[in-house]
Amino acid sequence: MSEVLRIEGLWKVYSNGSEDLEVLKDISLSVEENSVVIITGESGSGKSTLLNLVGGLDSPTKGEIISHGNKVSSLGEDDLTTYRRNHVGFIFQFHFLLKDFTALENVMLPAYIAGVPKKEAQRRALDLLERVRLVQRKNHYPAELSGGERQKVAVARSLINDPPLILADEPTGNLDEVNAGIVKELLFSLVRSYKKTLLFVSHDISLKGVGDRHLVLEHGVLRES
Amino acid sequence: MSLKSSLFLGYRFLFDRSEGRRGLKQVKGAFIGIALSLVPLVVVLVVANGMIEGITRRFVEVGTSHIQLKNYIGTDRNSVESLVQDVSAVEGVTFAFPFSTGLALAYGENGRTGVTVKGISQSVYEEDEGFRQYIEMKEGSFDLKEKDSLLLSVGVAQKLDVKPGDEVRLVIARSFPGRRPVLRPVNFTVKGIFTTGYYELDGLSAYISYEQGAALFRDPGSLSIGVKVEDPYSSLDDITLKLEEVLKPNWHVVTWYDLEKPVYKSFQTTRMLLVFIMFLIVCVAAVNISSTMVMLVLSRRQDIVILKSAGADPRDISRSFFFSGFILSAFGTCAGVAAGLVLAVNINEVVAFIEKFLSNFVTFFASILFPFQEQKSVHIKLFDPSFYLERIPVRISFQEVFLIMFVSVALGSLASYIPARRAGNIRPLEILQKH
Numbered sequence: 001m002s003e004v005l006r007i008e009g010l011w012k013v014y015s016n017g018s019e020d021l022e023v024l025k026d027i028s029l030s031v032e033e034n035s036v037v038i039i040t041g042e043s044g045s046g047k048s049t050l051l052n053l054v055g056g057l058d059s060p061t062k063g064e065i066i067s068h069g070n071k072v073s074s075l076g077e078d079d080l081t082t083y084r085r086n087h088v089g090f091i092f093q094f095h096f097l098l099k100d101f102t103a104l105e106n107v108m109l110p111a112y113i114a115g116v117p118k119k120e121a122q123r124r125a126l127d128l129l130e131r132v133r134l135v136q137r138k139n140h141y142p143a144e145l146s147g148g149e150r151q152k153v154a155v156a157r158s159l160i161n162d163p164p165l166i167l168a169d170e171p172t173g174n175l176d177e178v179n180a181g182i183v184k185e186l187l188f189s190l191v192r193s194y195k196k197t198l199l200f201v202s203h204d205i206s207l208k209g210v211g212d213r214h215l216v217l218e219h220g221v222l223r224e225s
Numbered sequence: 226m227s228l229k230s231s232l233f234l235g236y237r238f239l240f241d242r243s244e245g246r247r248g249l250k251q252v253k254g255a256f257i258g259i260a261l262s263l264v265p266l267v268v269v270l271v272v273a274n275g276m277i278e279g280i281t282r283r284f285v286e287v288g289t290s291h292i293q294l295k296n297y298i299g300t301d302r303n304s305v306e307s308l309v310q311d312v313s314a315v316e317g318v319t320f321a322f323p324f325s326t327g328l329a330l331a332y333g334e335n336g337r338t339g340v341t342v343k344g345i346s347q348s349v350y351e352e353d354e355g356f357r358q359y360i361e362m363k364e365g366s367f368d369l370k371e372k373d374s375l376l377l378s379v380g381v382a383q384k385l386d387v388k389p390g391d392e393v394r395l396v397i398a399r400s401f402p403g404r405r406p407v408l409r410p411v412n413f414t415v416k417g418i419f420t421t422g423y424y425e426l427d428g429l430s431a432y433i434s435y436e437q438g439a440a441l442f443r444d445p446g447s448l449s450i451g452v453k454v455e456d457p458y459s460s461l462d463d464i465t466l467k468l469e470e471v472l473k474p475n476w477h478v479v480t481w482y483d484l485e486k487p488v489y490k491s492f493q494t495t496r497m498l499l500v501f502i503m504f505l506i507v508c509v510a511a512v513n514i515s516s517t518m519v520m521l522v523l524s525r526r527q528d529i530v531i532l533k534s535a536g537a538d539p540r541d542i543s544r545s546f547f548f549s550g551f552i553l554s555a556f557g558t559c560a561g562v563a564a565g566l567v568l569a570v571n572i573n574e575v576v577a578f579i580e581k582f583l584s585n586f587v588t589f590f591a592s593i594l595f596p597f598q599e600q601k602s603v604h605i606k607l608f609d610p611s612f613y614l615e616r617i618p619v620r621i622s623f624q625e626v627f628l629i630m631f632v633s634v635a636l637g638s639l640a641s642y643i644p645a646r647r648a649g650n651i652r653p654l655e656i657l658q659k660h
Contacts, residue, residue: 048657057534058654077539085536092657096531100237110535112233113226161536 004164004197005031005054010063012049012220023049025220027063031197033164036188038210039201040225041217047201050217051167054199055088056080067165085114089158089196091187093170097142097150097157104129104138107156114161121160128156132186148179155187159194166191168200184210226541234532235548238525252553255510255517259557260564262510263633266503267565270625272572273496275618281489283423286355287430289481290451292461294468298475299445309450311471317464320353320453322346325438327447329395331377331431333385340381340431342395344438345369345451355453365389365417369434375413380428382418391415395431397441411441422616457481504632510557511636518550518644522651530653543649550641551634558633562626572617580605 010027013020023046031037041047052058054065056072065072068087075083084090089110097106108125112118129135132152134145142150151171158166168187172180188210191198200211208214214225226234239252285291294312305323312321325344331337350357350367360367364382368374375393377385387393393413400406413433420427433441439448454464461480468478482489522529529542568575587603608617 052654052657055534057657081533081536081538084534090534092534096527096534098528098531100240109532112230113532113535113537113541115227115230157535 002033003030004033004035004068005029005199006064006066007054008064008066010050010053010065011061012046012053012058013061023220024053024060024222027220027222029215029222031199033197034195035213036191036198036200036211037213037215038207039199039215039217039222040203040205040207041201043203045217046220047203047217048169050222051169051199051201054165055090055167056083085110086161087163087165089161089163089166091151091154091158091166091168091171093173097153099142102139102141103134103145103149103153106142106153107160109160110157111160116161124160125156128159129153131190132156146179147175148183151175151179151183152186155183155190159190159196162194164197166196166198168198170202171200172204173202180204226537226544228544231541231544232548232552234545236552238521238528238545238549239553251517251520255514255553256557256560258513259507259510259554259633259637260561262503262506263558263561263629264565264568266500266507266629267562267626268569268572269499269503270496270629271566271569271619271621272617273492273499274620274622274625277489277492277496278620279618280423280492281485283359283421283426284485284488285457285481286353287359287421288426289484291454291457291481292452292464292468293479293481293484294450294452294472294476295446295479296448296476297446300448300475302439302448304473305448305450308471308473308476312450312452312468315464315467315471317454317467318452319455322349322353322451323435323439324349324449324451325435325442325447326449327397327438327442327444329397329431331381331385332394332396333387334391335386336384338381338384339429340377340395341429342397342431342433342438342442344433344435344442346435349451353453359421360419361422363418363420365415367419368416369432371414371416372434372437373413374416374434374437376417376419376432377415378427378430379418379420380424381431382415387415389415389417395433395441400444409441411437507633507636511554511633511640514550514553514557514637515640515644517553518546518641519647521549522546522644522648525648526651526656529648529651530656533651533653539649541649542651543645546645546648547638547641550645551638553641554634554637557637558630561633562630566621566626569619569621572619576607576617580607 007027007029010024011022012024013022027050039047039050049058053060054067054072056075060073063073067083070079070083070087072083098109101109104122104125107128108121111121111124116124126135126138129138132155134149134152134156137145137149145153154171171187172183175183187198198211200207208225216223216225294308309321309323312318322345327342329340329342331340347369350360363379367376369376377387377393382388385393393415394410395413396408396410398406398408452468454461461482465478465480472478532542583605584603587605591603
């Protein structure tokens, strides 16, 4: 299998006046295509920072992130936008759905932004809502959906532009155990069936053994479990 | 992101449709603000245009004519009448007539007043549609066939306390070179009382027959020719040149604009000042749009993060918010202009309603405050018709209405430019870290 993501000597340091806070320390990682990589770690260990760097939402202090041939860390604003649009799908801990857009509109939005015609975007969104078993709630607003349903919509949204890499930042962190299980199961099965690479970060150590690879992030240092 | 997508997002940012939410209050406030600010502007413009046009038309059709041909040295009736025939043949002239004019002191049964007397023939009323349009006979008829016929404007008739059939004496001063002026009293019979609808003309004017006028007013320059043309409000330069070609020496062409320039300019200046003041209110409303857009951007920060993480360009986000400002301004402008036009068109009814309401209100409270006194019903008049036109005229210039709409939308859009740019520059990470 080919390499889809490579991280080399990645550092992220936040400066707070005279004090430097090293959040990520010399991280190196290689992720293969269509694999599910689980990264666990305690709160504040740098999991979200790592995903934000890979997703191009933040820039590293030092090191390289290469995703699908793109040197993410050195991309300009326009190229970063294209990268986020075409190569990455985000799922956040908080569902981050547009509150006055229906479930269907939320799912189709990234495709619409990418310039996909409305009808085609709608068709794709309906297909994905069908896959997450929410097609009957397509016209409901986020406020009318349960926490689990909102995250399912977020999962569907992350897949609409068919990105090769899905970045999931504690997508079940805000859900009860039953719903968390349902969402995780759904996400893993969709990733497998759509042949996507998943980088899943969580503080939940019970995920050990679920993915193809399990890594632990501790005090900014990444190691194999 | 396509233009269509930006418009879609810009529109949706404004109109919150999620359950339990009916949109940002500030958005509604800004919409109402821009709409309300345009109502007085449109009303002022439409009414001012109507008033200026109404007054100007009355002056031009009844008072000065479109063009006057004047001979300040002096001429005789035969020369004037032969010149009228030549002038009537000039291309673009629709009607020409001789007239004599002068000042007189009028004495009635119970009063006296100064009047501007104009001697015209009966045919002017019969053949000049413009003149006839603005002469409304209140009593009697427009009859200048007799030598002693006199038509009085309502203001003069009121001052003299006369009605058709009554006798009025006009005292006219005739001057002779090197001698003292001689006063000549002449008796007339009132044949009719008219109104032009404008107080300045109604307070001074009187008509006598052309023959009598020419006989009474013999000062140089008393005999003139009134000319009507197809369009008196466009440039009169061409027709002036054509008229000068047929005029004999010592005759001069004077347009209505030359005669009424100070009045016309003062109307236009007042109108511009009013429009300017009203426009300042629109500017304030535009600033309100700017602050609303700032609030909108603040309330949509999370949405901006979602859009950016979904691949929206900062420029796309700015454009969407810019469209929000544009849509808000456009909707507010349309509503304001529509409301302004409705109000302006019905301004007479609205004023009448307010007057009636205030009159009833004052009468009612007077009866409560002074229950044992006999109450007379109060009639409040907001505008004294003696100083304006009897009915407020309106004239809608769609060119100006569209200009107002364009400027208003442009101002609103401009006001949303900076907040829109800021929206595009929001860094997703800052918001994500707050969560």
